Every structure is written in C-alpha cells, then in structure tokens.
Amino acid sequence: MISRIRGRLVRRDIGSAELMTAGGVAYELEVPLGVFEKLPAEGAELELYTYQVVREDAVTLYGFNDQAERAIFARLLTASGVGPRLALNILSALPPERIVRAILERDVLTLRRIPGLGAKKAERLVLELADRLDDVAVTATDVRGRGAAAEQAVSALITLGYSQSEAAAAVRKVLDQQGGREGADLIRAALGLLTARK
Numbered sequence: 001m002i003s004r005i006r007g008r009l010v011r012r013d014i015g016s017a018e019l020m021t022a023g024g025v026a027y028e029l030e031v032p033l034g035v036f037e038k039l040p041a042e043g044a045e046l047e048l049y050t051y052q053v054v055r056e057d058a059v060t061l062y063g064f065n066d067q068a069e070r071a072i073f074a075r076l077l078t079a080s081g082v083g084p085r086l087a088l089n090i091l092s093a094l095p096p097e098r099i100v101r102a103i104l105e106r107d108v109l110t111l112r113r114i115p116g117l118g119a120k121k122a123e124r125l126v127l128e129l130a131d132r133l134d135d136v137a138v139t140a141t142d143v144r145g146r147g148a149a150a151e152q153a154v155s156a157l158i159t160l161g162y163s164q165s166e167a168a169a170a171v172r173k174v175l176d177q178q179g180g181r182e183g184a185d186l187i188r189a190a191l192g193l194l195t196a197r198k
Helices: 033-038 067-076 084-093 096-104 118-129 134-141 148-159 164-178 183-197
Strands: 004-013 016-020 026-030 045-054 059-064
Touching: 004 026, 016 045, 026 059, 033 084, 045 067, 059 067, 059 084, 067 084, 067 096, 067 118, 084 096, 096 118, 096 164, 148 164, 148 183, 164 183
Parallel strands: none
Antiparallel strands: 004 016, 004 045, 016 026, 045 059
C-alpha cells in the first residue's frame, strides 16, 4: 500500500491534487476540502499521507495532511454504507477532531447536516464507531489547556474504568456547558453524563 507521497504539486483543483515525484511519476489524489485549502501554490514541494482504495474498475489514492486524518478516513470506511466518497464528504464538512467528537458524544444532529449522510446513516455511524475511535481520538478529545482540574478529572474517570476518549469527552462537555467546576464536583458531573448514556 502507498502510505505517503512526496513531490512537486503540478495541479490543484477542488477535491484533487496531482503530485510529480522525483522519479518522474505523477500521482493524482482525491483530497477533502481541508487538505485542498492547505495546498501550496503549484510548483511547490509537499508531502501527503495517502490511503489507497482498490476496486475492480479503479485504483484511487486519497490524500491527507496527517496520519490522524488518514486514520479517521479509514475508520469511517469500516461503517456500514460509508464508501470513500461519503467519507471524503464527511472530512470536507467537518474538521477531523470535530468528527471524532461528534461520534464520541453521539451528536447525530451535527452529523446529519453533512451532505449525503442523513439521519439514519448518521445514527448508524455513531452506533458503529462510538467505541472504535479510541486510538485516533486522544488528540481530538484531550483536555490539555483546560487546567489541572480537568486533567485530574479525566484521570479519575479512567481509574473508574472509562476510556480516555469517553472520560475526556465527558469532562469537556461539563466544562463547555456548566463551566467553572473543579475537583470532586467536576468528576461527579462528568460521571453523571457517562452513566446517563448507559
């Protein structure tokens, strides 16, 4: 599998980019809107992480800014009814960390606004992926910058058996909605959110 490509950008269009490698081979990659917006001017050198999809009638490369973005794309493809085109639409509509947060927090309302997703597919996406994003969710759901109390609350919830992503999402939600909570009060409020979901 081709995991990344480094080369000179010879063409950029909304949804695609073409890179010419030092060996003289040009690769066309389909890219989400967030990647397109960060592409340099034509002629500049760059490197993109790639994901290769092989089908009977085509081999397609998808390009991403970093490994986390590529990992989210790959994980989206494991959900029922989500193909590369829809996964690309999802990554074009929302930043990667917001996608992860919406799935972990079961925020179907945000997801259903994505073109091509709809209510039923959004619900299925949440149902299938909410417990399968821990390995890509840490950077998107951590609480660094929220203070020592938030980090201690996450640690306490992990000790109680919750995953890093569940704990961080609950603590962040409490802080976003209720603000100013600390110590045992913050832990209790986050725990209340987690137990209400079960």
